[in-house]
Amino acid sequence: MRAAVCELTDDYLIGELRRRGYLAVERSAGRRLPGLTIWPGGRIVGWRGTEVYLTGREADVLAVLAARWPAPISGAALILAVWGDAHPNAASVYVRYLRRKLPGLIATLPDGHGYRLLLSGPAA
Numbered sequence: 001m002r003a004a005v006c007e008l009t010d011d012y013l014i015g016e017l018r019r020r021g022y023l024a025v026e027r028s029a030g031r032r033l034p035g036l037t038i039w040p041g042g043r044i045v046g047w048r049g050t051e052v053y054l055t056g057r058e059a060d061v062l063a064v065l066a067a068r069w070p071a072p073i074s075g076a077a078l079i080l081a082v083w084g085d086a087h088p089n090a091a092s093v094y095v096r097y098l099r100r101k102l103p104g105l106i107a108t109l110p111d112g113h114g115y116r117l118l119l120s121g122p123a124a
Contacts, residue, residue: 033066034119036105047102054101057082061094065106065117072109072116091115 032038037046042059045052054062064081065073073081075091083090095115099106107118 033069033117036066036117036119038062038066045102047105052101054098057094058098058101061091062098062102065115069117069119072114074114078115 035048038059039045042063043054043056045054045059045062060082061078064078075088078091079086079088082094095106095108105118106115108115
């Protein structure tokens, strides 16, 4: 029962934030990419045969990266998509958190100004 109440509360809050324009991220719920699965709700992902639990903000960052895959995204565009407005280091901080939980998944662009997912093959 508690899980259902929490899910309804999350859905209501996310809906309210989107309606008010505070949340610019559309989650890639249930999306399958080569080697990566993002389950509904976006906070649990499958990577290299393991379930990994993410915070809400980590899930938002991963959802933006997954939505853009295979194309890269600049740090500034990532900040705009997830936060709207935030400290310039916010993207690098959360990418670092994701790299700890999902090693080998995120690459930094050669010029150091963006990120992309390291997946091979067509999106499923």
